[in-house]
Amino acid sequence: MSYEYSSSSQNFTFPNPLRQHNLFVASGAAVAGLTGFVLLFQARTALHTGARLEALAAAAVAFALITVGGYLLFQVFSQLRFFFGRGRPQGLAPQLQPDQTGTSPPAESYIKESLRQQALEYPEPGDPLSGLLYYLVPDLIYSPRPVRAFAERQFQAGILTLALLGGLMVSAILGSGDTGGRVSGWVAIILFVISTPSLLNPKSGAQAELGLNALSVPKMAGLIAFSVLGPVAIALVGNALPPSPFGIGTTTLLLLLVLAGVLHALFLAAVVRHRSPAPSTNVTMIQDTWNISVNPSLISDEFMRAMQDAWWEKIPNRRYCRVDPAVNLQTRSGQFQGNIVEETQPVPFTLDGTGGDRPFSSGNPAIINAINGYALALIVVASIASFMLVGALTGGGTGVGSLAACTLFVWALAKAAFDVARFLTLRFDFRSNVIWMEMSGAFAAAEVAQGNRYTSNLHASSQVVQIEGMTFRLWMTEIHSVAFGKDGQRFIVSMLGKPDERLRWPNG
Secondary structure, three states, X not given: OOOEEOOOOOOEEEOOOOHHHHHHHHHHHHHHHHHHHHHHHHHHHHHHOOOHHHHHHHHHHHHHHHHHHHHXXXXXXXXXXXXXXXXXXXOOOOOXXXXXXXXXXXXXXXHHHHHHHOOOXXXXXXXXXXXXXXXXXXXHHHOOHHHHHHHXXXXXXXXXXXXXXXXXXXXXXXXXXXXXXXXXXXXXXXHHHXXXXXXXXXXXXXXXXXXXXXXXXXXXXXXXXXXXXXXXXXXXXXXXXXXXXXXXXXXXXXXHHHHHHHHHHHHHHHHHOOOOOOOOEOOEEEEEEEEEOOOOHHHHHHHHHHHHHOOEOOEOOEEEEEEOOOOOOOOOEEEEEEEEEEEOOOEEOOOOOOOOOOOOOOXXXXXXXXXXXXXXXXXXXXXXXXXXXXHHHHHOOOOHXXXXXXXXXXXXXXXXXXXXXXXXXXXXXXXXXXXXXEEEEEEEEEEEEEOOOOOOOOOEEEEEEEEEEEEEEEEEEEEEEEEEOOOXXXXXXXXXXXXXXXXXXXXX
């Protein structure tokens, strides 16, 4: 097996899926930390020369880099090993305690309907761009919902990046009346502000609902209108405009957009190269008609005893629904219905890798390593930019604003690249059995008396419940579920019926 099991603590120890990712993150932490220490000495030199304000600014940059290095290093320490105790992973629905009865909307709409319909629900795209994505990559719709939401966000952000690049080229070609580069500078700043929300955090939207629309039709129309009319409108007041406050030119913005576009392309390539066909959704279903002369609640008790005998490694099942059949003995007849839904303890497993120690990921492993390498390269570039920024601060050079904006952008993009690789890799797969027992029917109650009411000294009576034509249904399937992160929500990705497996009733 690809996991370890401890009978004393009953914890699973997963093989580390982030082993290679941690090496890249640790290297990035080392680069950021060493650059920060070098900048500290540079700030100290500036302090000796009497440039106090410049030295304080340089020290702030150095402390920021050391903080980034420490953050990345602590992230590595926190993900060296992963333990899943009895309460993990999360259940497919709210769980009931042993003495609780009832159900919940997720148990009814998600678990029961999936078994009843023998199908998994795949929400349709919520916006036109997502519809285009699923047209280009049809099998992507079978991916877990977090991966789908992440892919939609990345695709929209990639389209936005291409639109900004196109707008930048149009404004450069059609721009006129540029006074000292002020028009192109202000156009670059406006496009930079537009690009920042979606490009600084490419992971945004991974935990949100599907259909997150980062680039709507009005936004696209406004971007096209600004690309054509913006430079001319700014040129009309070009002489009255102050110089660009950050000094971001079209060349600088073009480079930043290309860096962000490469990340979007790598992510989509990782997901597209690892797409899978439609999963199995088989469910074994047994239906029978029973005629019995006992209270139907005894059937529920017998079912729960059979479930307890089948506990995996004596770990209790997760119970999502328990509705005991109610029989009112004060009435002659009536209807009853009972439901029990249980899941065995989810057991970890791997899907690929011949050695059994390589975890399954949500993207192509080779491209994920390329994303990690790209993130490390961005950290190196950001460290060099930070060194140049401190040099400009202590040396009284120009272009401090442009250097500061570009440095922050590249640092944020490097962090986002690491987040992308971590999200695609940090996926845990589980196997478990889901069993749903349902019974419904009508009952007739009667009283049976023994003994003579007038002359006997002993008189006894008992209530008899007669059930005719009770419908008994049993659904059973082995599910494959995934969770992203230790405490992430778990999703069913496939179901495999178990036709050769039956409940082990104590009486045989």
